[in-house]
Amino acid sequence: xxxxxxxxxxxxxxxxxxxxxxxxxxxxxxxxxxxxxxxxxxxxxxxxxxxxxxxxxxxxxxxxxxxxxxxxxxxxxxxxxxxxxxxxxxxxxxxxxxxxxxxxxxxxxxxxxxxxxxxxxxxxxxxxxxxxxxxxxxxxxxxxxxxxxxxxxxxxxxxxxxxxxxxxxxxxxxxxxxxxxxxxxxxxxxxxxxxxxxxxxxxxxxxxxxxxxxxxxxxxxxxxxxxxxxxxxxxxxxxxxxxxxxxxxxxxxxxxxxxxxxxxxxxxxxxxxxxxxxxxxxxxxxxxxxxxxxxxxxxxxxxxxxxxxxxxxxxxxxxxxxxxxxxxxxxxxxxxxxxxxxxxxxxxxxxxxxxxxxxxxxxxxxxxxxxxxxxxxxxxxxxxxxxxxxxxxxxxxxxxxxxxxxxxxxxxxxxxx
Amino acid sequence: xxxxxxxxxxxxxxxxxxxxxxxxxxxxxxxxxxxxxxxxxxxxxxxxxxxxxxxxxxxxxxxxxxxxxxxxxxxxxxxxxxxxxxxxxxxxxxxxxxxxxxxxxxxxxxxxxxxxxxxxxxxxxxxxxxxxxxxxxxxxxxxxxxxxxxxxxxxxxxxxxxxxxxxxxxxxxxxxxxxxxxxxxxxxxxxxxxxxxxxxxxxxxxxxxxxxxxxxxxxxxxxxxxxxxxxxxxxxxxxxxxxxxxxxxxxxxxxxxxxxxxxxxxxxxxxxxxxxxxxxxxxxxxxxxxxxxxxxxxxxxxxxxxxxxxxxxxxxxxxxxxxxxxxxxxxxxxxxxxxxxxxxxxxxxxxxxxxxxxxxxxxxxxxxxxxxxxxxxxxxxxxxxxxxxxxxxxxxxxxxxxxxxxxxxxxxxxxxx
Numbered sequence: 029x030x031x032x033x034x035x036x037x038x039x040x041x042x043x044x045x046x047x048x049x050x051x052x053x054x055x056x057x058x059x060x061x062x063x064x065x066x067x068x069x070x071x072x073x074x075x076x077x078x079x080x081x082x083x084x085x086x087x088x089x090x091x092x093x094x095x096x097x098x099x100x101x102x103x104x105x106x107x108x109x110x111x112x113x114x115x116x117x118x119x120x121x122x123x124x125x126x127x128x129x130x131x132x133x134x135x136x137x138x139x140x141x142x143x144x145x146x147x148x149x150x151x152x153x154x155x156x157x158x159x160x161x162x163x164x165x166x167x168x169x170x171x172x173x174x175x176x177x178x179x180x181x182x183x184x185x186x187x188x189x190x191x192x193x194x195x196x197x198x199x200x201x202x203x204x205x206x207x208x209x210x211x212x213x214x215x216x217x218x219x220x221x222x223x224x225x226x227x228x229x230x231x232x233x234x235x236x237x238x239x240x241x242x243x244x245x246x247x248x249x250x251x252x253x254x255x256x257x258x259x260x261x262x263x264x265x266x267x268x269x270x271x272x273x274x275x276x277x278x279x280x281x282x283x284x285x286x287x288x289x290x291x292x293x294x295x296x297x298x299x300x301x302x303x304x305x306x307x308x309x310x311x312x313x314x315x316x317x318x319x320x321x322x323x324x325x326x327x328x329x330x331x332x333x334x335x336x337x338x339x340x341x342x343x344x345x346x347x348x349x350x351x352x353x354x355x356x357x358x359x360x361x362x363x364x365x366x367x368x369x370x371x372x373x374x375x376x377x378x379x380x381x382x383x384x385x386x387x388x389x390x391x392x393x394x395x396x397x398x399x400x401x402x403x404x405x406x407x408x409x410x411x412x413x414x415x416x417x418x419x420x421x422x423x424x425x426x427x428x429x430x431x432x433x434x435x436x437x438x439x440x441x442x443x444x445x
Numbered sequence: 446x447x448x449x450x451x452x453x454x455x456x457x458x459x460x461x462x463x464x465x466x467x468x469x470x471x472x473x474x475x476x477x478x479x480x481x482x483x484x485x486x487x488x489x490x491x492x493x494x495x496x497x498x499x500x501x502x503x504x505x506x507x508x509x510x511x512x513x514x515x516x517x518x519x520x521x522x523x524x525x526x527x528x529x530x531x532x533x534x535x536x537x538x539x540x541x542x543x544x545x546x547x548x549x550x551x552x553x554x555x556x557x558x559x560x561x562x563x564x565x566x567x568x569x570x571x572x573x574x575x576x577x578x579x580x581x582x583x584x585x586x587x588x589x590x591x592x593x594x595x596x597x598x599x600x601x602x603x604x605x606x607x608x609x610x611x612x613x614x615x616x617x618x619x620x621x622x623x624x625x626x627x628x629x630x631x632x633x634x635x636x637x638x639x640x641x642x643x644x645x646x647x648x649x650x651x652x653x654x655x656x657x658x659x660x661x662x663x664x665x666x667x668x669x670x671x672x673x674x675x676x677x678x679x680x681x682x683x684x685x686x687x688x689x690x691x692x693x694x695x696x697x698x699x700x701x702x703x704x705x706x707x708x709x710x711x712x713x714x715x716x717x718x719x720x721x722x723x724x725x726x727x728x729x730x731x732x733x734x735x736x737x738x739x740x741x742x743x744x745x746x747x748x749x750x751x752x753x754x755x756x757x758x759x760x761x762x763x764x765x766x767x768x769x770x771x772x773x774x775x776x777x778x779x780x781x782x783x784x785x786x787x788x789x790x791x792x793x794x795x796x797x798x799x800x801x802x803x804x805x806x807x808x809x810x811x812x813x814x815x816x817x818x819x820x821x822x823x824x825x826x827x828x829x830x831x832x833x834x835x836x837x838x839x840x841x842x843x844x845x846x847x848x849x850x851x852x853x854x855x856x857x858x859x860x861x862x
Contacts, residue, residue: 222727222728303720303724304724304727304728307720307721307724307725308724310639310721311639311721311749311752311753312752312753313730313748313749313752315752319748319751319752320751321743321744321747321748321751322743322744322747322751324741324742324743325741326738326739326741326743326748327738327739328748328752330738330739331730331736331738331743331745331748332728332730334736334737334738334739335728335729335730335732335736335745336728336729
């Protein structure tokens with residue numbers, strides 16, 4: 029089966045996904061749709077320039093906040109898969125729009141949470157993905173697949189969880205996603221500047237929301253932001269980084285399919301970034317609801333994001349590596365205690381040279397393309413609202429790591445501790 | 446002579462100035478003008494409610510960015526004095542508009558600076574007040590007075606400088622304005638919240654601009670922000686606060702009229718506020734030029750200010766005292782070394798009870814009203830662009846401190862160290 033993909037969003041991740049996909053043969057049509065059609069056109073021009081005779085990519089304009097617009101565009105292009113590559117605030121309209129068009133759906137972050145009204149730092153309210161899982165039965169009954177959280181984190185981290193459960197561990201104490209980097213951005217004069225490598229809107233959302241933790245027998249619960257600080261030693265020269273609990277999809281996904289005693293997500297924010305997020309919260313600049321400023325209405329969080337460099341543009345001024353991975357503790361298949369970090373490191377110099385994409389964006393983008401290829405081959409198949417850990421991890425990890433042109437040439441590692 | 450005052454701006458300071466003035470008899474007309482006429486009307490209603498038969502206050506709408514609009518309104522009301530009570534970014538239009546109307550002028554902050562293009566943290570560029578002093582000769586030739594910087598700081602601090610030179614010191618080593626407070630703001634649930642007691646726009650301006658210092662033989666020069674940290678012990682229970690150099694008018698005013706070896710201004714920002722200002726700078730949120738956010742144009746600094754509580758509204762939820770003062774070191778009239786802190790402390794509880802105004806705003810507002818009364822009496826007179834230290838300090842300090850109804854009932858203190 030050759031897929032017909034409608035990709036919504038050609039920001040950093042969408043653009044990189046199109047560039048990665050252009051090297052593969054599993055699809056016959058890839059529609060690059062964006063609210064700003066000039067961005068979509070730029071992405072299409074870039075991928076056409078990468079490969080002689082490339083005619084599979086077309087651009088389109090779309091309002092991602094309108095399920096009807098998504099449905100109409102999917103039907104127009106006979107899309108088999110709608111691939112959501114925009115901020116998660118648009119998840120539900122794209123998710124609903126894909127279903128109405130009879131297309132399968134993929135995203136890299138799940139529907140947004142709402143904190144518990146009385147006890148936000150102890151109990152969960154509406155959880156990440158709740159709105160999507162609420163209609164899982166309908167998706168399954170219709171034979172349609174919504175593969176949610178298939179970026180790098182969530183995504184590859186969840187694949188690692190399934191791999192650890194199937195092949196490395198007899199019993200798992202903790203599935204602990206740990207994310208860290210040693211990325212530095214410089215300005216034109218060579219001075220180090222603050223420039224987040226990922227969407228600032230999303231970073232604020234996940235870091236200032238109450239972090240969620242799962243424990244067997246207790247279920248999901250929340251803590252205060254930046255809880256349980258831990259210095260984690262990342263591989264391949266990145267070294268120790270201070271990590272803290274944040275709200276992340278892995279904690280909502282992994283317990284549904286993988287047996288463990290505890291599931292956590294800690295992000296290597298580092299001291300400076302934690303300080304910045306605390307100040308934004310103190311000043312009320314993390315808020316998403318509009319305020320009136322000299323007669324115009326703006327969301328403070330949108331202003332914070334707009335004042336910073338676009339993460340998609342900082343690649344040329346960035347150096348360093350980023351690491352996504354899963355630290356698993358428990359009892360190995362041999363019955364002895366085991367502590368294993370499964371990880372994927374990407375060097376910014378390599379993704380810039382190969383794809384003109386900065387490493388965090390590229391690392392997010394490669395995973396849904398691998399998943400789409402497995403779905404095209406029929407290696408992965410399913411119906412309902414499923415996380416990456418619902419599928420066999422081995423073909424995914426093999427295809428990701430295999431050298432080009434068979435695979436994606438992006439190896440992952442295992443570090444026994 | 447009974448004055449006819451056109452006050453531009455009825456934010457926190459303008460509103461408090463009108464309330465303070467309503468107890469005095471030196472004027473026959475006080476026009477409260479604001480871009481938002483409902484704010485002006487609210488102030489007029491408040492002062493009319495304070496005194497039976499009060500008919501001297503009227504409201505008006507004005508665009509402070511238009512010199513022509515200021516001139517027209519001043520002529521319409523036969524204003525003898527235009528009192529500028531808005532953000533200093535509007536200084537030049539009000540200053541020029543007053544002169545064109547043949548009125549005298551008062552402000553509480555001087556025209557804005559521009560940093561040195563190549564060496565911002567070593568050399569001055571355009572200095573605070575430069576644009577105003579550039580036309581001092583014309584004001585003097587026309588017999589008109591622009592009394593600049595007559596709030597509390599600058600203002601009362603400059604009066605203290607003149608007093609120290611005339612009555613306390615034979616020779617002055619340093620005129621060091623030192624400002625600190627122990628103010629705390631609570632939310633409705635009693636939790637401490639971050640809520641600056643003065644215009645955030647202006648606080649960012651003065652704290653992130655390169656601080657200016659003056660030294661005899663060297664003149665004015667700049668340093669990096671937050672330089673020369675010093676823990677200063679404030680009187681009346683406030684205690685020690687960390688103070689750092691900031692850009693402030695006193696450093697530009699005092700050397701023009703008072704003999705000293707060094708002139709500095711240090712602000713008791715405290716650690717948290719310094720950290721917040723550094724983050725705003727890191728994120729580019731201190732910038733005043735507009736950026737595009739989801740199709741609308743806004744200045745990031747305006748957004749920061751709008752996201753915080755209006756300083757004029759936090760009085761009821763605030764406790765503590767604020768202190769403005771001048772630390773003078775040198776040789777006393779008796780030829781012996783002397784270190785004297787001249788200061789003015791205001792308790793928020795008192796200004797709220799007496800004027801429904803928070804203390805920092807009230808402390809700023811009282812000084813121009815005292816000055817206007819001295820000008821009305823003819824005790825203070827002059828022509829040109831003059832700072833408060835160009836006038837005899839004694840009648841000002843006496844009128845400020847004297848009990849009501851003769852004076853303003855707000856004593857100042859001397860602390861020998």
